[in-house]
Amino acid sequence: MEIASDLQSSISNPCMELTEVERERLAKLEQLRASGIEPYPLRSQFVRQRVLAADAVRQVLASAQSQADGTAGDDALSEVAVMGRVVARRIMGRAAFLGVEDGSGKIQFYARVGDDSLDATSFAHFKELDLGDFIEAKGALFITKTGEPTLRVTDWRLLAKSISPLPIAKEEKMPDGSVVRHSAFSDPELRYRQRYVDLAVNPEVREIFVTRAKVIKALREFLDSKGFLEVETPVLQPIYGGAAARPFITHHNQLDQDLYLRISFELYLKRLIVGNLERVYEIGRDFRNEGVSFKHNPEFTQLEFYAAYMDMYDVMDLAEEMLQYVAHQVLPPQAEGKSQFRGHTIHWLQPFKRIKLRDAILERTGIDYTRFPDRQSLADEVLRRRLLTPDVLRGKPWGKIVDSLIGDYVEKELVEPTFLYEYPRDISPFAKSVPGDPTTVERFEGFIGGVELCNAFSELNDPFEQRQRFLEEATNAEEGEANPVDDDYVRALMYGMPVTGGFGMGIDRLVMMFTNRDSIREVLLFPALRQEERAGLR
RNA sequence: GGGCCGUUAGCUCAGUCUGGCAGAGCAGGGGACUUUUAAUCCUUGUGUCGCAGGUUCGAAUCCUGCACGGCUCACCA
Structure with a gap:
């Protein structure tokens, strides 16, 4: 208009x-x-x-x-x-x-x-x-x-x-059969701002979004075939939760009530497990009011599924099978289950590596963090080995320090599909503890091409411990990033939630991995950009 | 938010270091051409050099500020 x-x-x-x-x-x-x-x-x-x-x-x-x-x-x-x-x-x-x-x-x-x-x-x-x-x-x-x-x-x-x-490019067919594009429309800003032009003129850009649709279709096919029910839960939530991120805030006029755009689906999907739906999944948009980067957009597409009677290890098997199914459906036959991503060759159809987080960190940094079970001793050891700067350590609880070690020393090295498992409890407020080890929970994250892809755990279903975790979060989390106490969620758990395995994955990142794009913006039709200043659109 | 780099014709990009008429290819206009293909040939126009100041006889070029973008760091499970 x-x-x-x-x-x-x-x-x-x-x-x-x-x-x-x-x-x-x-x-x-x-x-x-x-x-x-x-x-x-x-x-x-x-x-x-x-x-x-x-x-x-x-x-x-x-x-x-x-x-x-x-x-x-x-x-x-x-x-x-x-x-x-x-x-x-x-x-x-x-x-x-x-x-x-x-x-x-x-x-x-x-x-x-x-x-x-x-x-x-x-x-x-x-x-x-x-x-x-x-x-x-x-x-x-x-x-x-x-x-x-x-x-x-x-x-x-x-x-x-x-x-x-x-800006239609001229294509020159070279003697060897390759095609050279002259004066292609390539300015990233213009391409994102006027995506219609980008799509009209660059066929390989259209191809990205065809692949994206295939990825999502394959995920649905797989989960449907495993007896999961696709559901939709609220985007506008009176209490946000399920992840550690700052939310967008909006307001409902008639109710005169502030609402948050969801940062995850987690707590609503687990309410459905309480309601006997047993296997549910949702593919939809999450919103996080954080910085943007090559792997972060303020709104992004997430898959979460929850399965009653599964634990982390069942979910790991299922996730591996699911990703291999997607690779099989999406990659062309001549690719033989391989894709290029960030300069690496990813072998999707080989068994995924599974490494305990403790071992991965020990191997990359020399620190066995189980020997430094409190914040002070771990911080001292990290500083002694000059792994992180005091600046980075400031204000971080024990689990966050471990998390920083993952980010700085482990993540980039995990090129082939790898599951890291058993995570610190105090950065995992919805996961169940490993038997006999109160500091560690049954949680894994999947990494491919040096980028984190997914996150899963054996879901905490003890309402009293869950309430305790919410309260701990509220006291030691940084401003704005605590999981607020969700009383209704605890109330739901009081009715009984079966043993449950849960899983979450960033679909945009998965698409990057199948289309060899280094930036999340390349796989979003309309990535977030600062508003155009100049009037008149041009 | 910090650092680095960038912003010149519709598109892709030279020119900035070392200040001196604003450039090329493609696209566009006029003409030729009945199987071409980056069609070709002749001919022709193309500008808020991101914006605002400053220095200078003179600024696309040097300086300052700002805007937008890219990369990166921080933040971010």
Whole structure:
């Protein structure tokens, strides 16, 4: 709406922001109208006969092949209709070639003046088409003498005029078959701000989001097949919880009540386990009011599942099986279960490594943290070995120090899929303790390519201990990042929650791992950006 | 929030070190060309050099501040 009114004002106000090229095209559009051609027609004429570009190309190549083999009957190629966006133009006087791209790929249109193609008027308009215009055309398929599958246009219509020039790159086919892109639209800021342009012009960007959809579909397939029920829980929550992060705050006017955008689904999903739903999962958006980075966006997509009667080890098996299923469904067969990520080759189909957190830290830092069971002794030892600076240590409880050691010394090294397990209790307020070790809980995290991917535990179901953990959190957590005491959650546990295994995973990060993107922004259609300052959108 | 780097034509980018007419390719305009494909050939226009100050005879270039972005550190399970 706003863009439309913007354009409106730009048309009525000639000194506004239209560029030379845009004014040029606007004039062209008005000429079309004057000559009785609607630049934005109501509908396509040929939709019902539509053939995808890729299918048309396949069809004509197959036919050419069978003719070369001599196996061809007299299967003359039928007339087809193809529609798409003009992405290349080569005008040659009384003949013209257009590259046309649709959702499936590209095909070439060829038109010329003459009995077997277009009359003079129609051809004149055909030559006037701009890069970015949408058209539909009907005609017979053939292969040019340079071997290009082509539609010989005998009837065509403009479907939508493009005013602003798309930065369409030229593609050069090298002798070795590779394609070099010239002047590609590549400025990251512009690509994210005007993602529609990025998608229109960069096919590999579209491919990322196709893969993303496949990942999510595969996750659903897998969990559905294991008897999980997909559910939806509130995004607007009166008490946020389930993770240590600062929330976004909003307000409901009629209730006159502040609400938080959820930072996790955890506490609501476990209420459902109390309610006998036994196996539930949710795929949805979490919101965390924290800094942004290559792996953090203020809103991100999370998968959480909870399964009654499972423990951490069952969940580990299930998670491994799930990720391998996704890899199998998403990666092309020739990839053989491998993907590239942050300069590493990830082998998805090999058994995941499983390492006790204590051993991982001991190996990387020389510290056996079980020998330093209190904050002071661990801090002293970390300082003695110059592993962390006093600045980093300030205010951190014992568990947070261990966590910092993971982040600084362990995480980056975990390239192949790896589960680290058994975590400090005081950074895990919803996990059950390991028998006989009150400082440690049954919790694991999964790492791939040096990036944390998922987090899971044997869920704490003792309402009295849960209440105690909430209170401990409230006293020693830093400002704004405590899990607030959720009395209703404790009340739910009072009715009895079975032994339960739970799991959470950042889907954006998983997509990064399958698409070899180094930044979370590359796998989000519209990543968070600072608001554009300049008025007028341009 | 800190550090580093960047912002020049519609797109991709030179030019900034060492101040002296604002540049190239593509895209666009005019012309030629009936199987081209980064089409080609002839011809032609293209600018708030991110913004605001300052230094200077003179600033895209040097200085200061600001805005936006990228990377990175911190924060962040």
